[in-house]
Amino acid sequence: MPKIDPRSPEHVLPTPSHTVGPFYGHALPFRGGEDVAPLGHPDTITVHGYVLDGEGNPLPDALVELWGPRPDGTVPQTGGSIRRDPATGGYLGRNGVEFTGWGRIQTDPDGHWYARTLRPGARGQSAPYLSVCVFARGLLHHLFTRIYLPGDDTALAADPLLTRVGDRRDTLIAGDEGRGTHRFDIRLQGEGETVFLEYR
């Protein structure tokens, strides 16, 4: 692609998406990617689940990214999720104090992922949710979805998206396993296929 001339909006066309492929593992995942919550924070929750294909088989080569607000609903604009050491070039990771709101998790060999983050607060017209982006080998364009947490039936009943998707809403609401742990499987295809989103 020659240089894009931003003065000609008709030529400012999007760069196509492509699959993340199978070999992103030495570049994208980082130690502590799943530990989004500051250490010992009382609002910490655990979300976990499997990423599954159309035959129900778990994907060992998927990548899940999470993005969520603080418990009071404000959105963090804090860097430092993947802190580096400028002296040694080494990896420092999160400092365990600041909440960046963002996590990145590679599924393990069993197709399982987990994250510990803060319980999100409500914003706008929506019930509280974590925003999710899924990448995988074989997936040419990432998929967006949301993780709604169970507990507040009134808020969930009033949520505009959950209302719209009818009987598929359960695919967007995590299961409660007690002690702040929630199960959320991501089904890319077939029976119980997760509701995936596009933003306009």
Added chain:
Amino acid sequence: MTLTQQDIDQEIAARHAAYEKGVADGAPVEHHPRRDYPPYRSSVLRHPQQPLVAIDTAQDPELVELHSPAFGERDITEIDNDLTRHHRGEPVGERITVTGRLLDRAGRPVRGQLIEIWQANSAGRYAHHREQHDAPLDPNFTGAGRTLTDAEGRYHFTTIQPGPYPWRNHLNAWRPAHIHFSVFGAAFTQRLVTQMYFPNDPLFRYDPILQSVTDDAARQRLVATYDHSLSVPEFSLGYHWDIVLDGPAATWIEEGR
């Protein structure tokens, strides 16, 4: 029965012709690949069959997705964008520099955002444990880098020309040389993972991953331009590749972006 390149070529041609006919009949241009692209066999069980549910971001400007993770200077180090300096010795292969701008759909620079890259070494092998291609590993090249875009949305990498490599989509499947890019925008909705290719690669037409972008003009946007003015004397060849992020952002704010 083993799938041959010829089988895949026919599938690619059929999908391309169907797309061209659709556009001629008034269907919209498709800037992105379809998730369902059977010539790329791995997509078969990994694409949703239900239509995506559209969310109109103008209806609720408070959506979490209209914000983005923040990254800053402490998320990178000075040499993260020079993949030739990550080990004690010099990597094997042709050094290249890759630069360009990160823009949104309005042509505005996307500033201070994280760009991550990863790639195979000059022999076409990734530094990844599950990689089975028996080309040699390079102890002086890992093939992963990151940087932040500057005030003009510009990024800059120094690396090694990656080699093409075989994969197992079908018999004699070879991927054209490419660099993977992972890019953040001002909103989570602008997230992008893609691949940059090198000009005039004879493997383009045989690769179902590249051909999954069926629109000719869109596919061309994945190919960098050789730019002699970016070549560094006695050191590296230069390529230019601009990236345009799709998807809405919350508001267009001139200052501070």
